[in-house]
Amino acid sequence: MRFWRTPLDADKMKIPRGELHIIVERCKGCEFCVEYCPRDVLEMSDEFNSKGYHPPKAVRPENCVNCDLCEMICPEFAIYCLTVEEEPVPVEGGKTS
Amino acid sequence: MSPKGVPEAVIAAVSSEEHPIAPFLRMDRMPHIWCSTCGIGTAVKALVAAFEKLETDLDKVSIVSGIGCTGRVAGYVRLDSFHTTHGRPIPFATGLKLANSELTVIVFSGDGDLSAIGGNHFIHAARRNMDLKVICVNNFIYGMTGGQAAPTTPLTAVTSTTPYGNAEPPFNLCHLAAACGANYVARWTALHVRRLTKAFAEILVKPGFCFVEVITPCSTLYARKNRLGTGLDIMKYYHDNTVIEHGAEPADTDIVFGGPIICGKFVDRDRPTWLEYQDQHLGEVLGDKYYRGKVLQGAGER
Amino acid sequence: MxxxxxxxxxxxxxxxxxxxxxxxxxxxxxxxxxxxxxxxxxxxxxxxxxxxxxxxxxxxxxxxxxxxxxxxxxxxxxxxxxxxxxxxxxxxxxxxxxxxxxxxxxxxxxxxxxxxxxxxxxxxxxxxxxxxxxxxxxxxxxxxxxxxxxxxxxxxxxxxxxxxxxxxxxxxxxxxxxxxxxxxxxxxxxxxxxxIEIEPRRLTDAAKDEYLPFAYGDDLVPDMAIAGMGYRFHVTGLTHDERGYPEMSVRCQEWLVPRLVAKIRQNADDIIEFDEENTDDADVVVVSYGISARVSRMAIDLAREKGIKVGFLRLRAIWPFPEKRVAELAKKIKSYVVVEINLGQIYYEVQRCAAGRCETLLSPHAGGGVHDPEDIFKVIEKGAKVK
Structure with a gap:
């Protein structure tokens, strides 16, 4: 993450990490999760589930910050995030002072 | 089963894991009957999120629905749940609440159910300030019966019974609820999941008649008949055309076809509930002879 | 209780x-x-x-x-x-x-x-x-x-x-x-x-994860849970299975609706109530209920004074209808006279149960008042003349 200067409490800040779970068979392909994921983790898959819908797929799962928006907005209860260990804020290009 | 190129570790098939909402729903009834992009499921998720947030004792929460797409909510939520007749969830809930005032009673139903066939019950429950949490999913149309006009259908909108466009002015449900005396009135869309959750959390602990209108996409009927695109297009419409205006005068929040949707918490006041007023008034008039008064006092003394 | x-x-x-x-x-x-x-x-x-x-x-x-x-x-x-x-x-x-x-x-x-x-x-x-x-x-x-x-x-x-x-x-x-x-x-x-004997509610005592809202025993009546007991049950006006879940099928309809009917029919003898007077030697039996039953008594007295053998079947419970008794009596009497303030309702029920074994006559009244006992008497007289 880039900062103008490294925050003084950078060592205390954590980035939440989410582990994404997609219940492919329950999905009805509405695309809400894909559209509203603020970290662009998801894309629609080319594949079909057995109901004939395209489920989402996690193309950048490492970007997931466990914000839960996909889980909240999914009308099918077909996607959710679980908390995984939080990571320290990686600091690049900033100067400490 | 997993889409191509995605690590197995981040994808779970339906059989192996269950959604965290599972303890709150009757998972043996999933998948639900609602169409792809229908917002009712999102509204249900927001209600569950409010339960989680408040750590509600769910044994003391009952949910009552009428008939229609939203009427099916009662059948999916793992609470004491009552799927009643068309338009009648409010009087049913009134009896339930008054028979056991310890219960939190939620009415979860659609715009047609609550404002057409059930309109009379709606206004009177609001007038009495009956202690009910009324959640109305408004998709501007009758979904279950195939897309007929509702009292909420905006002027000029096409439905299967207004094939040339609706020529009847609609109800503004928030204005109606507020005018009749509701303690709490808010409107959000299916896109506003966090604010919706907050509104649900507020009404679950607020006494009196609380009304939340949830504007949701109906892509199968309303959007198709009016050429509004997919459910996602409607969500984008909400994104671009919603104006959040807390405390707006409810009379100024009419929904016009193709116009902005004013959302927010419009009313939050503290009129006494029906039962509070009864207890207070009858206690004053009858004194010691008022049985509930004696019971309530006894409970206070203990 | x-x-x-x-x-x-x-x-x-x-x-x-x-x-x-x-x-x-x-x-x-x-x-x-x-x-x-x-x-x-x-x-x-x-x-x-x-x-x-x-x-x-x-x-x-x-x-x-x-x-x-x-x-x-x-x-x-x-x-x-x-x-x-x-x-x-x-x-x-x-x-x-x-x-x-x-x-x-x-x-x-x-x-x-x-x-x-x-x-x-x-x-x-x-x-x-x-x-x-x-x-x-x-x-x-x-x-x-x-x-x-x-x-x-x-x-x-x-x-x-x-x-x-x-x-x-x-x-x-x-x-x-x-x-x-x-x-x-x-x-x-x-x-x-x-x-005063009071029937308590049939509350279930099933374990919370085992309760089925519409499972029933021999008397066909399921035990009930009420809201707030912690059973988290579902009920619906739709056709439903023993879990209370909607099921739109012929099989489920056949499981449910005949039981709803049978739980009353099977226990009808426990519910049916009527008063029966002087039916042993009767030629005519008057069937009535409510206020009409009291008016009928005067007509019956009138008929007895004239020597007509009149019995009386007064319905205390109207539904379920005492089909068996009405059918039995029909075998030995000439006619039923049904007295009611309508133009024939229980009359048809009596006629159905009599099934042609005797005549069924109606003493009707369109409403707004009670019968003139004299009018009832005339129908009783007619009933006595049936061969």
Whole structure:
């Protein structure tokens, strides 16, 4: 993450990490999760589930910050995030002072 | 089963894991009957999120629905749940609440159910300030019966019974609820999941008649008949055309076809509930002879 | 279980049938009442509104009769014993949710003080033309229990019975008064609370994860959970399986609806009540109920004075109908004479059960008043001449 200067409490800040779970068979392909994921983790898959819908797929799962928006907005209860260990804020290009 | 190129570790098939909402729903009834992009499921998720947030004792929460797409909510939520007749969830809930005032009673139903066939019950429950949490999913149309006009259908909108466009002015449900005396009135869309959750959390602990209108996409009927695109297009419409205006005068929040949707918490006041007023008034008039008064006092003394 | 003394006004009172119904309800433990004013039933609601605050009941005047019946069903699921009272157009409005009460197997009591119809008809005057509506008024197949008091005393007694039967069979029960009985003022003896037997609710004691809301035993009546007990059950007006879940199938309909009907039919002998007099040697048997039964007595006396052998079958419970007894008597008599304030309702039921074994004659009345005993006598005379 880039900062103008490294925050003084950078060592205390954590980035939440989410582990994404997609219940492919329950999905009805509405695309809400894909559209509203603020970290662009998801894309629609080319594949079909057995109901004939395209489920989402996690193309950048490492970007997931466990914000839960996909889980909240999914009308099918077909996607959710679980908390995984939080990571320290990686600091690049900033100067400490 | 997993889409191509995605690590197995981040994808779970339906059989192996269950959604965290599972303890709150009757998972043996999933998948639900609602169409792809229908917002009712999102509204249900927001209600569950409010339960989680408040750590509600769910044994003391009952949910009552009428008939229609939203009427099916009662059948999916793992609470004491009552799927009643068309338009009648409010009087049913009134009896339930008054028979056991310890219960939190939620009415979860659609715009047609609550404002057409059930309109009379709606206004009177609001007038009495009956202690009910009324959640109305408004998709501007009758979904279950195939897309007929509702009292909420905006002027000029096409439905299967207004094939040339609706020529009847609609109800503004928030204005109606507020005018009749509701303690709490808010409107959000299916896109506003966090604010919706907050509104649900507020009404679950607020006494009196609380009304939340949830504007949701109906892509199968309303959007198709009016050429509004997919459910996602409607969500984008909400994104671009919603104006959040807390405390707006409810009379100024009419929904016009193709116009902005004013959302927010419009009313939050503290009129006494029906039962509070009864207890207070009858206690004053009858004194010691008022049985509930004696019971309530006894409970206070203990 | 005995009645709670707080609700029982033990003593000899002077009451009309409407108020006696209210006293019966309170004595039976009714603690939730929702109603809408309608002549000639309103006195019942008025007395309840006056008495309830002192006994811990909740009285609410709803916006219409649909709301009233629905509220009492909701209150029953909240654990209360519940009643509503109405008449004419009101009972027509209630039919939708009497069906819901049947489908959800909800114990509740509906009193209908019959007036002249159709439509607004004769609001202040008597009728007995809702008898078939009580039986068949809501759509779909079902059985109902209905009582027909002929006096304020019976209005009190039968209302308690109605509450007990509603609990025993988990069904709405109708108390079918008529305007005359509703408004007639007579002595009503209210016994001590410890002599009034009250049927407790059939609450389930199943383990929470094992409870099936519509699983049943030999008497075909499922045990009930009420809201707040922690069972987190579901009930629906849709055709449902033993879990209470909707299931739209012929198989489920066949599992459910015949049982709803059978739980009453199979137990009909427990419910059916009638008075029978002088039928041993009778040529003619008068069948009547409610106020018409009392008018019929005068005609019967008249006929006996003229030497006609007349018996009397007075229906205390109208539904279920005493089919077996009516069929038996038909074998040995010349004719039935049915006396009712309508143009033939129970008449057809008697005719069906007599099945051609004897004549069935009707002494009709279009409503607004009671029969002239002389008119009934003429029909009895005709019935005696049947070969």
């Amino acid at each position: 005995k009645a709670d003394p707080i609700g029982v006004r033990t003593g000899t009172l002077y009451l009309d049938g409407d108020r006696a119904t209210a006293e019966g309800a309170i004595a039976a433990g009714c603690r939730f009442f929702a109603g809408y004013p309608i002549t000639p039933s309103t006195e019942c609601a008025e007395l309840i509104s006056e008495r309830f605050p002192e006994v811990g009941g909740i009285f609410i005047q709803m916006e219409d009769e649909i709301a009233s019946i629905t509220a009492i069903i909701g209150a029953a699921w909240g654990g209360a014993r519940t009643m509503t009272v109405t008449s004419g157009p009101g009972i027509s409005l209630m039919m939708e949710n009497i069906g819901l009460a049947i489908m959800l197997e909800t114990p509740c009591v509906v009193a209908n003080v019959q007036r002249g119809g159709p439509s607004t008809g004769l609001p202040t005057m008597v009728g007995q033309a809702d008898v078939m509506q009580a039986r068949w008024g809501s759509h779909g197949d079902y059985e109902i229990i209905a009582y027909s008091p002929q006096s304020p005393q019976e209005a009190f007694d039968f209302t308690i019975k109605a509450f007990n039967m509603a609990e025993r069979y988990r069904t709405p029960v109708i108390v079918l008064l008529d305007e005359c009985v509703g408004h007639m003022v007579e002595k009503v003896v209210i016994p001590p609370a410890d002599t």
